[in-house]
Structures are given as C-alpha cells and as structure tokens.
Amino acid sequence: MAFQQDYLAIPPITRAYTTTCLLTTIAVQLEFVTAYQLYFNPELIFKKFQLWRLITCFCFYGGIGFNFFFNLLFTYRYCRHLEEGSFRGRAADFLYMFIFGGTLMIIMALFVNIVFLGSALTIMLVYVWSRRNPFVRMNFFGLLNFQAPYLPWVLFAFSLLLGNSIIVDLMGIIVGHIYYFLEDIFPREQGGFKILRTPRFLHWLFDETRRQRDENDTRPNVGNEVPFGAGGFHWQ
Known part of the structure; x- marks a missing residue:
C-alpha cells in the first residue's frame, strides 16, 4: 500500500515520536486514558514512581483541535528535516538531542507551572533547524518575509497573539539555544571542546542499522527544503 510505504519511509525517530503523539491524543479522545494520567507531576513521579509521566508529558498537545494539528505538523516537519538533514546517518546523536533537551525541560518545569x-x-x-539553515528565506501569509533564524520568534509572536503561554515557547527557545551553543558553537571556539557526547550504547543500538539503510537510500537530502507551516500555509 502506498500509505504504508510512505509511512515506513519516514525516518525512525520522527516516525516513532509523531506516531506516539498521535496515538496518545486519540487514546485521550476515546477516553482510554485521561490527561490526568499523563501530565508532569513531580510528586507522583518521584514519590509514587509514576515514571511514565517523564515521557507522556511530551506526547500530549491537548484535545484534537487547532493547537494539536499545529504542534503535530511542526513537530513532524522539523523533526524530519533535522533527521534527514544535519542528523542524517546519526540517529543516535539525534535521539541524544531529544534526551538532552527533554531532561533540561523537565528540570525547568520543576520551577514553573507547566504540565x-x-x-x-x-x-x-524548530530552533535547532533554523540555526542550522540560516540562509533559508521564509514567508508567512504572503506578508512577512524573513530568514530561518527568526522563525522561532515569529512562532513566539504568533503564540502571543493567540493568547497561549509564552513560557512554553521561551523554554523551547532557551533549551534549543543551549543545545545549539554546546554542539555547534562552543566546540569551534578557541579553546573549545565537545561537551555533548552521545553514549556508546545508543550508537550500538541505532547507528549500524541506520548506516545500512542510508547506503541503500537513494532519496535526495531534503534537510534544507522549506517545510509547510501552521495550518497548511506555505513557508517559502
């Protein structure tokens, strides 16, 4: 089936994460589980050992609606562009970015009211992709033209206009910048060195299979393609 082929063509980490987010939302919508069983709650995690909340708090965007489709679309697009672009053939490093970013966000969430x-x-x-593609020109609603590094701030302003919490966007920008600085900037500075080192067991689990797949993959690198934006509007 064409759908199955297209689905299996999605890089594994992007496929796994976006599928998990979709299935989690459907499960809540069908009342198989409730949002109260998924949200980030330090007391339930560390005192009652409900450790799954450390993962499920990243997999639910709220009920099916504009916010859900907005986040799922952006997650899929930019996750895939990173995995097929600057992280091509480096699945372990890509997963480690998720682990590093998620850990920082959990630490920050201990001090702010974000569940x-x-x-x-x-x-x-979005932030990491935008900084690694600084010369890509983008367009929003046919009115606003800007280069990729401004995209996170455009989304920040968009969230502000919609009345969403700006703390969430700021957290993503801060964590994205920390990762980008430690991974792409500091090691290239005079006296700099590589701080973020992917654990060897992740390389053992992911990279050998990934290399074998890439050797047989004749698709062009789409890491620098410009994705579609919120609500299906074309970002150029």
Whole structure:
C-alpha cells in the first residue's frame, strides 16, 4: 500500500515520536486514558514512581483541535528535516538531542507551572533547524518575509497573539539555544571542546542499522527544503 510505504519511509525517530503523539491524543479522545494520567507531576513521579509521566508529558498537545494539528505538523516537519538533514546517518546523536533537551525541560518545569512539555520540544526542534539553515528565506501569509533564524520568534509572536503561554515557547527557545551553543558553537571556539557526547550504547543500538539503510537510500537530502507551516500555509 502506498500509505504504508510512505509511512515506513519516514525516518525512525520522527516516525516513532509523531506516531506516539498521535496515538496518545486519540487514546485521550476515546477516553482510554485521561490527561490526568499523563501530565508532569513531580510528586507522583518521584514519590509514587509514576515514571511514565517523564515521557507522556511530551506526547500530549491537548484535545484534537487547532493547537494539536499545529504542534503535530511542526513537530513532524522539523523533526524530519533535522533527521534527514544535519542528523542524517546519526540517529543516535539525534535521539541524544531529544534526551538532552527533554531532561533540561523537565528540570525547568520543576520551577514553573507547566504540565505538558510537547510544545516546548517542538520549538526546540524548530530552533535547532533554523540555526542550522540560516540562509533559508521564509514567508508567512504572503506578508512577512524573513530568514530561518527568526522563525522561532515569529512562532513566539504568533503564540502571543493567540493568547497561549509564552513560557512554553521561551523554554523551547532557551533549551534549543543551549543545545545549539554546546554542539555547534562552543566546540569551534578557541579553546573549545565537545561537551555533548552521545553514549556508546545508543550508537550500538541505532547507528549500524541506520548506516545500512542510508547506503541503500537513494532519496535526495531534503534537510534544507522549506517545510509547510501552521495550518497548511506555505513557508517559502
């Protein structure tokens, strides 16, 4: 089936994460689980050992509606562009970025009243992609033209106009910048060195299979393609 082929063509981490987000939302919508069983709650995590909340708090964007489709679309697009672009053949490093970013967000969430962190993770992905593609020109609603590094701030302003919490966007931008600085900037500075080192067991689990797939993959690198934006509007 064409759908199955297209689905399996999605890079594994992007496929796994976006599918998990979709299935989680459907499960809540069908009342198989409730949002109260998923949200980030330090007391329930560390005192009652409900450790799944460390993951599920990143997988639920709220009920099916504009906010859900907005976040899922951006997560899919920029996650895939990163995985097929600057992280091509480096699945372990890509997963480690998720772990690093998610850990920082959980630490930050201990001090602010945020119970779902998926939107912040989306902004982090957008931020890292935008800084690694600084010369890509983008267009919003045919009115606003800007280069890719301004995209996180455009989304920040868009969230502000919609009345959403700006703390979530700021968290994603801050964590994205920390990762970008430690991974792309500091090691290239005079006296700099690589701080973020992917654990060897992740390389052992992911990279050998990934290399074998890439050797047989004749698709062009789409890491620098400009994705579609919120609500299906074309970003150029």
